[in-house]
Amino acid sequence: MMTRLPVVLLLASCALCAADREFERIARAVESHYGVTRTHIPLMGVANLFVKVARPAGTSGFKLALFENLNAARGYGDMSDLEQLFDELSAGGLKPLVRVHSRHGGESTYICTGEVGKSTKMLIATFERNEATVVEVQVNIDTLMSTLAAPELASKTFGIQHQDRDRW
């Protein structure tokens, strides 16, 4: 019994580390693929303290990476290029649930999850004309279902529009 407990704890901590790695992996992939660096968001750590108040019900553990001036990046805006990037990223353990491309809005949204349970890590990557955001958030199943029902509204639901930088 005593030997099992450390194993369970180790597995649990590995799962948490793996989820963290996915966010970093995607953020770094965007950086290296488009040759940009993420925009520093002042007081993001402090913002996380208030995230339960500021975000929709059933969300916690909010991580955000913002990328600006992407229209100058080579290949940015090419849908097939973006698809290829996400196909490669999906091989790493994230399950891609929804991909939405809107030519009218010039926006592409990718929603992926890790292992689903009562709550799950959801990763939303939104690529707009000039900016991109990668968000990781812990959500409950109701929030996950409502996000799946209207994925095009995900960026608005989680308040990850570009102006977030100013809000924080």
Next chain:
Amino acid sequence: MRIAILVLAAGLAPLCAQEIKLPANVEKLAEKAEESVVVTLDSNMLRLFAKFDNNADAATKKMLAGLESIYVRSFQFKFEDEYKPADVESVRSQFQAPAWSRIVGVRSKNSDGDVDVYLKDGGNGKLAGIVVIAAERRELTFVSIVGSIEPEQLADLGGQFHIPSLEMGLGGARRRESK
């Protein structure tokens, strides 16, 4: 060795679970489409939805738990006739007897659009899957549901996961106008 086979099988399972294969010409429609959506849900995801979704009734939960995968691909176009009838036909032709039976085939001369519903016999009186192809002038939707499901249960899934809302009746299927 056994572990390697299991890992390989697990990796291939989602590929096998998807009945519909969209040819390159259909995939290319995403470049023309005003909006395109891809939804992919595997059995683990569906079982967990069934378990934890408080809004679903008992029958819907039971149905979701019995499914292996849901795949939805939809294209919305700005103008009419941006896809060719041959594009849709290349997908329809994948679902041939004896494995597949077309239970519904609605061809509309007005703007309602065409709807085809195909069933795959799983043996022992059970269905193994359903494919829905809905072609409107400005919208094209392909749905593949793998697992044990009754055609009338399609109506319960309609409107969820980007599956078009269908009214299933003796007269065939009609796409419900979504609000």
